[in-house]
Every structure is written in structure tokens, then in C-alpha cells.
Amino acid sequence: MDLKARARSDQFTVELIRAMPQLSIPQALSASIQLSGSVDFSHFQDFNSIRGLVAGLQLRPLSEWEAFGYAPTEDAPAIKLEVPREKSTAPVTLADHYLSAHTRRVSDEATHLIPHDKCVNGWRRRLGSATAPSPRYANFTTSERGRRIPQRRIEMLGNLWKVGAVASWELIREDATSWCHPDYYPQAGERPHPGTTNTIAWYHIRLHPDIGRDAVVEIARCLAEISLGYVEKFWGPESEPGTLRGPESEAAAYIALERLWVPQRSRHTDWFLRYKSGEPMDTDFRWEAVFRAAAEIEDILRGDTEPVIAH
Template sequence: MTTAHYAHIHAMVQTETDPMHRNRLEQFIYALVCAWPNYPIHHAAQAAVQLARPVQIHRAHSLEAVERVVKHIDLRPGQEWEMLGYPPRAGALPILLSDPQDESAPPIAHYLREDVVDPDTGIHPSREEVPGQTAHIAGWRQRRGNPDASRPETYRGFHPALTEDHTRMLGNLWKIGAVAVWERDSSDAASWAELIHPPVEGEAAIPDMTEHDSWYRFRISSHMGRDSFAEIGLCLGNIFCHHLPQVWEENSADGSGVDRRVVLLESEAAGSIAVSRVGGPVRRGTSFFRNALTDDEPLPRDFHLPTVLHAAEQIQDLLQGDTTAVTAAAWFADDPRS
């Protein structure tokens, strides 16, 4: 997947002219992508823009109300409903989820529980009549890739609230040449992501990197405590949203020319989505991005949804252990979105 594969989703959001409706659509995309790790991020976002009108998401009065709506949505492939004995009712509109990497493959039709019926009675199934999806979703949230490549010992004892699973996920940071450390000096900032030791072309990330030789250093303020995991997610968002150079890509970025508020919003959004999808400890209370999302106004025009969704996808893959170590390319600072 690339950022370009999310462009049509961004375009659909941009066409919503009513500010309140657009705000609810942005909230809906965020909530659905976070809640459905059983669907790839691209499919969850595709579903959100198609489901917004059928579920009348614009009638929800807050982000919390949107999240409650998401909890009650039961969307499944038509084939699964058929196997359960509930074909689509006549005239039911499918939610079509396509694979942008295979344009020749037909989209897969999905249906809401309210749009399938018992062929004998014509009544749609109750929640008690079909297997729930809670355990299935939880299983996807807990799925992990190759554990042998992780270095959990690096983060054992980082904070008492972090479990062995959390440290195992953080143990994959080395694959992009990153190390997270505590920042003991007093500061108002919660974290800093820095390209502290730029690599040369052909240099590979190695498992035993420390803050003294890592390419990237994430300095986490000591007052963050349990929220350090979410803050590391934000630091990863800085890299994967192209606000710091991705040194393993020849076309990279340095974040110059991007409004600093947008930098923080995009980075926090991408990290927050990924942390939610992998079952990491989410940020307690409010956050800069969540505040912006609940302002009843659309996110800033410069907020680039394709960049955020693609970044979240890559952060999720890294934390889950689905990626391999990177090798530095002949990178240069440029903006791949321009």
C-alpha cells in the first residue's frame, strides 16, 4: 500500500461541504479504523465513507456518540451471512471493499446485519442469533508477527505499567534504527523525535542499537508515565507521516513547510490509530488530536488523511512484528506529498 491508495477516501471527505457533517465523517473514519483491526485500515476507511449515510452518522452529537454507533455496527462479507443462513434482503445496498493493489479483483460485497434476512421469515437476525465478533476482533488486536526479531529486553522496566507484550512491540523499534529513552530534564514537551545519527547509504539497522548510535532517538518526558507507549506512537507518526526523513526511502522529507499544528495532529493521529489496533495502552484522558476531532469543526484543510492512514498502517506493521530491518538508502529531504 502507498499513500496514493487512500486518495479516494480523502477526496470523499473533501466533498462533504457541511462542516458538521464533515466533522462527523472524520470522527467516524477514525473510530471505525481504531475499532476494526480485523479489517485492513484501507478497508475499514472504505467501509466508513460508505456506511456514513446508511447509519446516519451525522445525527450523532459527539465523538463519544460516534464511538457508540461503531460498537453496534455488525458488518460482514455477504458470503459469511449466506453461510449463517441469512442472505441479503431484496434491494439491500452492499458495502463494497476493494483491493487497490489488485484492480482486476472484483470488490467484496459486505452487508449490515439489518440488511440480511431469514429467507423463510423475512426477518433480519437478532444479535443473539449470530456469533458475536468481539472475540474475533480481540484476536486480531493480539496478533503478533515474528517474535524472534523483537528485542523486548531493551524496554523491560521502561515503565511498570508496560506488560511483556508491550515491551515486545517496542522491541521492534530497532528495525527502523530507533530507540526510545526517558528525558529527565524538565520541559513542557511530552516527547521529541530526532534524527540524531543520520546513516550512510547501505548502513543497516541492527538489534543492539542504543541511544548513542541509533539513527532516531525518541526522548519521552519522564512525566508521561504510562502514556509513554502512546507518546512513542506519536514519535513513530513523526517519521511515517514524513515529518522526519525516512532514511530507508530515497524520496524522504524533513517536515519543513508544514504547519507545526498539522505536524502534531497528523503524527498523533497515526500513532493513536496504530496503538489502538495493536491493543497497546492508549493515551489516558484527552489529547491534542482528540481535542481537534471533537471541536465540531473539520480538521484543518492541510491535515492529509492519506498520509495519516498509510502511516498508521506502517506503524501497526512495525509494532506487530510484521516488518524486517531497514537499510539506509540515498535519501534526501523532500516532500513526497507535493
């Protein structure tokens, strides 16, 4: 595969992961790998054509197709995806998924199929049961300096404490859009507290007050820096940093936020312009690490992460 086709293949993978929040990121990544084998990426000349391709893919599990009176066609290729496990020691099981193009109606008595976009949007808007607005982020809803943020995103910020993080507006420094650094080094076995404040937070994410609606984007990017190893990580598997802090953290946030129904950055970064134009990423760019970071960001902000334990 030449470099241009490789870049289009990367776009296909990223955009499919962004477009399918009903699948976990590892599942969506696996689906993209299985589906890409039948796609000749040299036929797609630009980013919009790749997005159009992804938008037309309607992938559902076999059990769902059957429940609504559909069956795979005789030559339909099954997309086999691992079923999420509650424990890592549980046995691995795979579930067959099929594209709508490879199914046919076999029963008129079944309930009408729920529109695919309605299903996807429901998953995209879902927040974890423990998600709740935090009083400390009340000032994020004010309209001062255009920083008004919808209540749903404020609820997401109420999950930051689970990884020992807090976010606040920076009123002194003006040399960047955000800053993330450890403020407190937890002891092994320590858990963050729901009432985490600036003084006891493991991480303090400081936001430039002029970034407006991009506040959540910056918070996601800062979380990516932790997950990618650019900022010391106090929980879970340790991450070795790469050499492309900005591009990798931007990419991880770009993937996670679409799945969370949060608009992408209002001003395009150099990484996004390069990605959109189909330029190959630098050889040191770590897509696998980016996908892992995106999954971690999504789980934190959606509210699916339990309070972590410091290692």
C-alpha cells in the same frame, strides 16, 4: 455538506477505522466511505452518538456469512473491499462484505456464528510472529514513577529496531514529553540491526520519565512524526511535511493505538478535545497522510513490518 456535518463525517471515518482492526486501515477507510453515503450526519449531535453508531456496525465478508449459514437480503448493498496483495504487481481483487443488518439466516445446520466483538478483539490483540520482548526495554516494566508498562507492550517495543529506532528514558531534558531525532544517517541499502543501541540507532526516541503509561503513546506519536515527514525518513517513500506536526501526529497515534489494544493518552490534548467536540480541522490538516501514518505505526508496533532498507 456543512462544516459541522463534515466534522461528524470525519469522526465516523476515524472511529470506524479504530473499531475494525480485522480490516486493514485502507480497507476500513474504503468501508467508511461506502457506508457514509447512507448516513445523514446532521442527525448526530455529538461524538458519543457517532461512536454508538459505529459500535453497532457488524461488517463481515460474504464468505464468512455463508460459512455460518447466512446470506445477504435481496436489496443488501455490498461493501466492496480490496483484498490485500502480497505484491503490488498482483492483480486487484475485490471481496463483498455485508453488515449484519443486511443478512438473514438461511441454514440451521451451520456452525454458530462467532460473536463479532470476540473476533474484533482477537484481531486487536494479535501481534506478529516475529514480535518478542527485547532486554533493552526491561526497565520499562518497573513501577518507578508509575512507568510500569504491560509485557505485551514491551513486546511491541521489540519491533522498533526494524526501522532503526530505539526508545529510552530521558534523564536530563525536561522541556517536553518526548523527543525524536536522527542519531545516525544510514548509507543507501543499509538495514537496521536487531541489536540496535543508542549509539548506532537511526532514530533515538527519548521519553520524559514522568509520562508513565503514556510511554507507548509517545513512541507511536514519534513514529508518526517520521512517517508524516516531520522527522527525516530514511526508508520507503519520502514524505513531505505539512504544517500541523502536533495535531497530525496525535491523530495518527490515536487511530493506530486503539487497533493495537493500547489505551489512548491519559490526558487529552488540544487536538483530541477539538476533534471530539466536532470542530472542523484546519484546512491544512492532512487526513490522508494521517491514515497512511497510522497504518505504518500499526504495522511497526504489531510486528508486521520487515526490517527496512535505507534509501
